[in-house]
Amino acid sequence: MSESEVSGSDIYMQSLVRFEQGMQYMVSAKSGHGKSSLLNFIYGISNAYVGDIAIREDGGGVVLQSSRDFKVRQMSYMFQDLCLFPELTALENVQLKNRLTDFKSESEIESMLMALLPSEKLNQPVATLSLGQRQRVAAVRSLCQPFRFLLLDEPFSHVDNENAHRMASLVAGEVERQHAGLIVTALDPVDQFEFDKVMNL
Amino acid sequence: MIRKLQRKTMEPIQLVGYAITLLVGATIALLAVQIWRDIRPVLTEQTDVFKAHTVTVSKNITMFKTADKEKIYFGEKELEKLRAQEFVKDVAPFGSASFAASAAISFNGQKLSTDLFFESVPDEYLDVKSEDWVWDSANGFLPIVIPEDYLSLYNFGFAESQSLPVVSEAMLSQVTFNIYVSGNGRHQVYNSRIVGLSGKINSILVPESFLQWANVEFGTGGKERSSRLLVEFADATDERIPQYFEATGLNINQNELEASKLTFFFKLAMLFVVVTALIIVVLSAVLIIMSMNLIVHKNRSLFVNLYNIGYTPAQIARYYHRVISGVTVVVVAMAALLSAWVRHLYVGRLDTVFHIEGGPVSLWVSALLLLLVLLVIYNIFIARIIKSN
Numbered sequence: 001m002s003e004s005e006v007s008g009s010d011i012y013m014q015s016l017v018r019f020e021q022g023m024q025y026m027v028s029a030k031s032g033h034g035k036s037s038l039l040n041f042i043y044g045i046s047n048a049y050v051g052d053i054a055i056r057e058d059g060g061g062v063v064l065q066s067s068r069d070f071k072v073r074q075m076s077y078m079f080q081d082l083c084l085f086p087e088l089t090a091l092e093n094v095q096l097k098n099r100l101t102d103f104k105s106e107s108e109i110e111s112m113l114m115a116l117l118p119s120e121k122l123n124q125p126v127a128t129l130s131l132g133q134r135q136r137v138a139a140v141r142s143l144c145q146p147f148r149f150l151l152l153d154e155p156f157s158h159v160d161n162e163n164a165h166r167m168a169s170l171v172a173g174e175v176e177r178q179h180a181g182l183i184v185t186a187l188d189p190v191d192q193f194e195f196d197k198v199m200n201l
Numbered sequence: 202m203i204r205k206l207q208r209k210t211m212e213p214i215q216l217v218g219y220a221i222t223l224l225v226g227a228t229i230a231l232l233a234v235q236i237w238r239d240i241r242p243v244l245t246e247q248t249d250v251f252k253a254h255t256v257t258v259s260k261n262i263t264m265f266k267t268a269d270k271e272k273i274y275f276g277e278k279e280l281e282k283l284r285a286q287e288f289v290k291d292v293a294p295f296g297s298a299s300f301a302a303s304a305a306i307s308f309n310g311q312k313l314s315t316d317l318f319f320e321s322v323p324d325e326y327l328d329v330k331s332e333d334w335v336w337d338s339a340n341g342f343l344p345i346v347i348p349e350d351y352l353s354l355y356n357f358g359f360a361e362s363q364s365l366p367v368v369s370e371a372m373l374s375q376v377t378f379n380i381y382v383s384g385n386g387r388h389q390v391y392n393s394r395i396v397g398l399s400g401k402i403n404s405i406l407v408p409e410s411f412l413q414w415a416n417v418e419f420g421t422g423g424k425e426r427s428s429r430l431l432v433e434f435a436d437a438t439d440e441r442i443p444q445y446f447e448a449t450g451l452n453i454n455q456n457e458l459e460a461s462k463l464t465f466f467f468k469l470a471m472l473f474v475v476v477t478a479l480i481i482v483v484l485s486a487v488l489i490i491m492s493m494n495l496i497v498h499k500n501r502s503l504f505v506n507l508y509n510i511g512y513t514p515a516q517i518a519r520y521y522h523r524v525i526s527g528v529t530v531v532v533v534a535m536a537a538l539l540s541a542w543v544r545h546l547y548v549g550r551l552d553t554v555f556h557i558e559g560g561p562v563s564l565w566v567s568a569l570l571l572l573l574v575l576l577v578i579y580n581i582f583i584a585r586i587i588k589s590n
Binding site: 045071072077083084087092095097099100145 | 202503508509512513
């Protein structure tokens, strides 16, 4: 991106940006301004940036993004393109993630999915679900692991307002329980969460 | 669940192709190794009847050498050169007598006598074991060993044509006669008897200690020279032996080298087979590794998604690793059993010709080794392929 594009950014070109565990952040920007890139940098699956990202442990040490359990116990990420497996059912998609840590029980998974999806959709391949339904599956999946930060990349882009509220309350509950930080990106203002800080990218 | 995702990415044809190639390659390789282990001792054994690592070497007698007899002797340099060869363990020149000798026997009141020559070889090279093979200047008894061929010549040739009785080795060794030795202005008579027949050394032999003593006592005092050598090989089946003697123009009993020639061709053939089989095995490994590459490329999004939601490359690789390792274990086991069965067949056939000892140990060991190598290779490669994507 050019310098003029990022001149008003609260994140890019800044000497230090901190995201605190336990706080909820909203990162808003126009399409193409690198919201997903920012989350990818934090999640450690892209390194096309200049600068340093340090993830502090509670004790003050640094957790490496390349460490074995970084994506399994430190960070959870709901991808903009969802990264679901279309040939697996909604339930299986969530189970596949949950099996890495056995964080949630089968009944917890099912009740979370049922809160957001019609029950008959649980055992249908994800390929047959609508985009909005898939987004809800991906949101549930992102909650099925321990995390210190939850990254949601445009989570409500294809979800109606009512479902967005249900999703948000499910997410907020889990984030609360885990005393985790939350970073949500969106194009437009999101009123489903009570953000501690809204940042422009 | 991850299995449900990954099962579809593997095409059966890839595994079947791998299994068949590996089966063919492994079976041939294992069988060749086992045949090599089975047949080699038989080849070596045939030359190993008694000190068979030893052969008699002389120079070729040619027209020129007839005129100049000096050329048939071995010089010090030639001996050194021969000793320096890697396959030569020891070289022992024949000792020859530099005095005149004759044998006399009284038969029906008639006295028959014949001129003789003597040679000697170190005792350890003699293929005759007899308690009488000692020279003791005090008792005046001189044991003699003659070639087996002499007795055969007499029994089947001379005795037949002259209507004389045939003689056994036991009979022959009971006949005593006198040996007259003279030279240097002295002469001496010894009691003598043939104490054994040599199948290997084509000469009339007396103990080396006698010859050394007698050469001083009766000899002309000339330098001792040898026209024949006993050469002991470290391994008589070494294929460099015939090549060396061919190149240096030395005369060696060709029969002695049959085994080494046979071994050479056998080794060459087996080497060829093993190398070919190993190439097939390597190709099968390349085939499955390339298939793995193809799977990763065809299913990139699946692998990336799994990685993104927290699966490590090792976890992603596990399914493929298990399937490929499983197929490898089964196929190598099949190859081993198949080879063991074929070995069972050929051992049965060959048992009438020569005895093959022991079980197919080499086969099992080689199979395990092959399996280990393949599994280690896959362990390294499969995870690496997935990681690199």
